[in-house]
Amino acid sequence: MKVVVIGAGLGGLSAAAHLHRSGHEVIIIEREAIPGGRAGMIESDGFRLDNGPTVLTMPQLLEESFTALGVEMSDYVKINKVDPMYRAVYADGSTLMVRHGREAMTEEIRRFSNSTEAAAFEKFCAWLTDLYRLEMDNFIDANFNSPLDLLKPWRAGLELVKMGGFGKLDKKVASFFSDPRLQQIFSFQSMYAGLAPYQALALYAVITYMDSVEGVYVPEGGMHQMAAGLADALVAKGVTFRYNTPVTRILRTGSGAVSGVELGGSDRLEADAVVCNLDLPVAYRTLLGGVEAPRVARRGLYSPSCLLWVAGVKGTPPPEATHHNIHFGADWVGSFKELINKGVMMSDPSILVTLHSLDDSSLAPEGHSSIYVLEPTPNLDGKIDWSRQRDRLTDRLRRQVADLGYPTEVVVEQMYDPLDWEAMGMERGTPFALAHTFLQTGPFRPNNINSKVPGLAFTGSSTLPGVGVPMVLVSGKLAAQRIDRYARDTAIVKW
Numbered sequence: 285m286k287v288v289v290i291g292a293g294l295g296g297l298s299a300a301a302h303l304h305r306s307g308h309e310v311i312i313i314e315r316e317a318i319p320g321g322r323a324g325m326i327e328s329d330g331f332r333l334d335n336g337p338t339v340l341t342m343p344q345l346l347e348e349s350f351t352a353l354g355v356e357m358s359d360y361v362k363i364n365k366v367d368p369m370y371r372a373v374y375a376d377g378s379t380l381m382v383r384h385g386r387e388a389m390t391e392e393i394r395r396f397s398n399s400t401e402a403a404a405f406e407k408f409c410a411w412l413t414d415l416y417r418l419e420m421d422n423f424i425d426a427n428f429n430s431p432l433d434l435l436k437p438w439r440a441g442l443e444l445v446k447m448g449g450f451g452k453l454d455k456k457v458a459s460f461f462s463d464p465r466l467q468q469i470f471s472f473q474s475m476y477a478g479l480a481p482y483q484a485l486a487l488y489a490v491i492t493y494m495d496s497v498e499g500v501y502v503p504e505g506g507m508h509q510m511a512a513g514l515a516d517a518l519v520a521k522g523v524t525f526r527y528n529t530p531v532t533r534i535l536r537t538g539s540g541a542v543s544g545v546e547l548g549g550s551d552r553l554e555a556d557a558v559v560c561n562l563d564l565p566v567a568y569r570t571l572l573g574g575v576e577a578p579r580v581a582r583r584g585l586y587s588p589s590c591l592l593w594v595a596g597v598k599g600t601p602p603p604e605a606t607h608h609n610i611h612f613g614a615d616w617v618g619s620f621k622e623l624i625n626k627g628v629m630m631s632d633p634s635i636l637v638t639l640h641s642l643d644d645s646s647l648a649p650e651g652h653s654s655i656y657v658l659e660p661t662p663n664l665d666g667k668i669d670w671s672r673q674r675d676r677l678t679d680r681l682r683r684q685v686a687d688l689g690y691p692t693e694v695v696v697e698q699m700y701d702p703l704d705w706e707a708m709g710m711e712r713g714t715p716f717a718l719a720h721t722f723l724q725t726g727p728f729r730p731n732n733i734n735s736k737v738p739g740l741a742f743t744g745s746s747t748l749p750g751v752g753v754p755m756v757l758v759s760g761k762l763a764a765q766r767i768d769r770y771a772r773d774t775a776i777v778k779w
C-alpha cells in the first residue's frame with residue numbers, strides 16, 4: 285500500500301519504520317524543516333540546544349524502530365547512560381544522587397537515609413518489575429477496540445488488583461518508604477503522566493520503573509539525535525520525506541475512506557492509507573472537517589503544561605551540578621494543588637534543570653554551557669493570562685535559576701510558554717497531551733482508528749498508549765499494525 289505519514293515526530297517516524305518493514309511504500313510529510321517534532325533542536329552561535337524531552341528511558345523501544353528497518357541503531361545514534369540520573373535537591377538542603385543500577389542506588393539510599401529504606405528500595409524494585417511485566421504486554425503494547433478488551437487478559441488484570449495497582453500512587457510508594465524525600469523522588473514521575481501522585485493510580489508507577497529501575501539515557505549529540513538518526517535510517521531504506529510542507533486536509537472518498545492528503549492548501553497527494561502524527565484533537569479540528577473528535581479528546585482533562593527556558597550561556601555550571609537537577613519546592617502536596625486544582629503557578633516551584641553540555645562538549649562552545657530549565661505550569665484551562673503575565677513569570681524563573689548558582693549570562697535563548705505550545709499545534713497549550721487518568725488510558729483514550737474514516741490511523745501522545753518518548757514509539761508500531769490490518773481487509777474486499 286502507499287501510505288502517507290503526516291508528521292515526522294517520533295510517533296510518525298516509528299510508524300514509518302514499522303510500515304516499511306511490512307512492505308508498504310511510505311512518504312512522510314512534515315510541516316517543519318527538520319524531523320523530531322517536540323524532540324526538536326535549535327542550532328545557533330555554536331550551540332545545539334534541545335527544546336523537548338530530556339529524560340530518555342527504555343532506549344530498547346527506540347531500537348525496535350531501527351530493527352524494523354533492518355539496521356543497527358548504533359550506526360545512527362549512540363546512546364549513553366546518565367549517571368547520576370538525577371541530582372535531587374530538597375528544600376531542607378539535603379541532596380540525593382539517583383544512581384544508575386540497583387546496587388549503587390541502594391548504597392546511596394543507605395547514605396542518604398538509612399538501611400531500612402535501602403532494603404525497602406530492593407522490595408520496591410521487585411514490585412515495579414512485576415508491575416511493568418504485567419502492564420507492558422497486556423495493556424501498553426496493545427491495540428484496543430472496546431473497553432471489554434481490558435477483560436481479555438483477565439489474569440493480568442486480577443494480578444494488578446492483587447498488587448495494589450488500583451490504589452493511589454502516593455500511598456503505595458509510602459508503603460515502601462517512610463522517608464518523605466524518597467516518597468517524592470519515586471512518585472514525582474506521575475507528573476510525566478499529567479497527574480499528582482495523590483491522583484494517579486499506583487499502576488502508573490510503571491513510569492517510575494522505566495526511569496528508576498531501567499535507567500535514564502542520553503543520545504550523543506543531544507536528544508534530537510534520536511529523531512535525526514531514525515530519519516536518516518528511513519531515508520537510507522528508501523522512505524521519502526517532504527519537509528516544509530504542511531498537510532491541510534485528509535482527503536476522503538464518498539464512503540469516507542482516506543484517499544490522500546492536501547498539501548499547502550492546493551496540491552494533492554494520493555494514498556491508500558494515512559497515519560496522522562498531529563496532536564489528535566487538533567487533527568480532527570483542522571484536517572478532518574465534519575468528523576468529530578472522540579468526546580474524551582474534546583472534554584477530557586489535559587495535563588499541566590510548562591514554561592521552558594533553553595539557553596546557550598557563558599560559563600560553566602557549579603561543580604556539584606549533574607546532567608539532570610531537580611530542585612524541589614517546600615510544599616510538595618500544596619504545589620500540586622496549586623498547579624492542578626487551582627490552575628495557578630506553584631508559589632514555591634519545583635524545577636528541572638538539565639545541563640546537556642556537561643556530558644557532551646559538542647553541544648556548546650568552549651567555556652560555555654547549554655542550560656534547559658522546565659517549570660510545570662497550568663495548561664490554558666488554568667487561570668493564568670499568559671499574554672499579560674509572561675514577563676513576570678519568566679523573570680521569576682530566570683532569577684530562581686541564577687539564585688541556584690547556574691550560569692545565566694545568555695548568548696542565545698528561547699522561552700516557551702503555554703501560548704507558544706498552543707501555536708505549535710498542541711491542544712490546551714500543553715505538550716503533554718491528555719492526562720493519564722484511568723478513564724483516559726487504554727481503551728478509554730482516543731482510539732488510534734475511527735470507523736468513519738477507514739484507512740486512517742493515529743500515532744502520537746494523544747492516542748494509545750500515551751505520552752512520552754517510549755509511549756509514542758510504541759504508538760507508531762500500533763498504528764502500523766492498524767494499517768497492516770486495513771491493507772489485509774481491503775485486499776480481501778478487492779479480491
Ligand SMILES: Cc1cc2nc3c(=O)[nH]c(=O)nc-3n(C[C@H](O)[C@H](O)[C@H](O)COP(=O)(O)OP(=O)(O)OC[C@H]3O[C@@H](n4cnc5c(N)ncnc54)[C@H](O)[C@@H]3O)c2cc1C
Nearest residue numbers: 291293294295315321322337338339531715744745752753
Ligand atoms: C518541553 C518538553 C519536555 C518533555 N520531556 C520529556 C521527557 O523528558 N521524556 C519523555 O519521554 N518525554 C518528554 N516529553 C514528551 C515527548 O517529547 C512527547 O510525548 C513526544 O515527543 C511526542 O511525540 P509525537 O510524535 O506524539 O508528536 P510531535 O513530536 O509533536 O510530532 C508531530 C509532528 O507533526 C508535525 N505536524 C504538525 N502539523 C502538521 C501538518 N499540518 N502537516 C505536516 N506536519 C505536521 C509537527 O511538526 C511534528 O513534527 C517532553 C515534551 C516537551 C515539549
